Amino acid sequence: MGNGTEGTIAARDDNRKLALLVAINRIPKPTERDLIEATNIPQRCVHSMFKSLSRMSVVIERVNGRRHGYYTIADSGAFDLCRAPDVLQFNYPEIYQQIEHIAQKKEVVTLVRNNIDVQGVSQTLEEKSYDEAMFRR
Numbered sequence: 001m002g003n004g005t006e007g008t009i010a011a012r013d014d015n016r017k018l019a020l021l022v023a024i025n026r027i028p029k030p031t032e033r034d035l036i037e038a039t040n041i042p043q044r045c046v047h048s049m050f051k052s053l054s055r056m057s058v059v060i061e062r063v064n065g066r067r068h069g070y071y072t073i074a075d076s077g078a079f080d081l082c083r084a085p086d087v088l089q090f091n092y093p094e095i096y097q098q099i100e101h102i103a104q105k106k107e108v109v110t111l112v113r114n115n116i117d118v119q120g121v122s123q124t125l126e127e128k129s130y131d132e133a134m135f136r137r
Contacts, residue, residue: 007094008040015088016041019023020049022088024060025081027103028110029070038099045048053077 009016016039023038024030036043057077062069074082089096095127 007098009092009095013058015091016045016082017049017053018079019092019099020046020086021053021058021076021079021081022084022096023075023099023102024071026099028106029063030106031070034106035071038102039095040098065122 009019019027019039020035020041023035027034027038030038032043032046035041035046039046041049056079057075058073058079059075059077061072061074063072064070068086084095
């Protein structure tokens with residue numbers, strides 16, 4: 001599938017941009033650190049990709065400033081964000097799983113902050129992960 005080592009995408013592969021967009025779209029209030037951890041793309045490259053994506057009519061905005069900010073996609077340009085996760089999962093399942101893991105972790109943190117029953121949610125997330133694993137077989 002992917003032509004890089006496990007868990008990474010080759011430097012000039014367009015799937016890196018796709019992974020970045022999927023991460024921004026999937027992870028709740030993704031920080032720069034979240035994006036780097038989820039995609040294994042170095043910080044310098046993340047910023048370079050933002051510029052490259054802007055030339056493709058993709059608008060990525062930073063909300064709440066540099067220190068406590070997070071990224072959102074204001075306009076996905078020519079990218080189909082509904083189909084993008086499926087494409088990424090097919091080409092780079094390890095990266096897709098990293099993004100999902102970080103997204104789920106942040107969702108649980110948000111629920112804890114909002115005093116929502118985390119045990120019930122954790123069970124649901126485990127079932128979802130199990131169902132996804134069984135689907136891939």
